[in-house]
Amino acid sequence: MQEKKMAIIATKGTLDWAYPPFILASTAAALGYEVQMFFTFYGLQLLRRDLTGLRVSPLGNPGMPMKLPYGPKWLRDINLNIPNAVQSLIPGYENLATVLMKKTISNNGVASIPELRELCQEAEVKFIGCQMTVELFGFEHDDFIDGIEYGGAATFFEFAGESDICLYI
Amino acid sequence: MNHDKELDARGLNCPLPILRTKKMLNELTSGQVLKVNATDPGSVKDMQAFANQTGNKLISTEMSAGEFVFLLRKH
Numbered sequence: 463m464q465e466k467k468m469a470i471i472a473t474k475g476t477l478d479w480a481y482p483p484f485i486l487a488s489t490a491a492a493l494g495y496e497v498q499m500f501f502t503f504y505g506l507q508l509l510r511r512d513l514t515g516l517r518v519s520p521l522g523n524p525g526m527p528m529k530l531p532y533g534p535k536w537l538r539d540i541n542l543n544i545p546n547a548v549q550s551l552i553p554g555y556e557n558l559a560t561v562l563m564k565k566t567i568s569n570n571g572v573a574s575i576p577e578l579r580e581l582c583q584e585a586e587v588k589f590i591g592c593q594m595t596v597e598l599f600g601f602e603h604d605d606f607i608d609g610i611e612y613g614g615a616a617t618f619f620e621f622a623g624e625s626d627i628c629l630y631i
Numbered sequence: 632m633n634h635d636k637e638l639d640a641r642g643l644n645c646p647l648p649i650l651r652t653k654k655m656l657n658e659l660t661s662g663q664v665l666k667v668n669a670t671d672p673g674s675v676k677d678m679q680a681f682a683n684q685t686g687n688k689l690i691s692t693e694m695s696a697g698e699f700v701f702l703l704r705k706h
Contacts, residue, residue: 488646488650489650492652492681493685494684494685570644571643571647572645573643573644
């Protein structure tokens, strides 16, 4: 049986949206797929050496539950719905949300992003950084982990055109 | 049933039980059996799907006291 192929375009640079591309890529690799990921625009943040800058914002995101990962169950069950206008005025609100989300992630036995990225690399998932975005945002190749290939849309299509699954995330 | 290796995936959530299973199967030879302990309810369907797609055989799935025990025979 010929190896199946999956191509992913990762375009988001937040902690929450870092999950879908890395979860799908690592799982596909475990199932025997050959996987390539193309990181463009904000998705390039997922290739940084230091991922501690990844954050999550509840602002303008009504789908995001805001629950405390600490304390007794009745307290944890409360959804802290705070209006956007108030959120935007509280200094450090995003930092707080990020800390709470990281705690919730580890409480639930969900892998961290650095861990998932490493699992992808171990499984030989190929990472391609969008060279145009690197220049557009004033990044240096040295900002990113080793083992990345840099290219453009045409480079991506070389693999994506042959893929069985192609996702834009 | 006897097993050749055991994986403790308790407390881990999707996709870690599958990724660890795959990794540990790499250390086995064809025909050997891996026992996986997990607590993720999603792993019941996922382990079957993993077996279907990779050719490894899911010999059994047992549930007791909120834990799942899978036996997989390496392809």
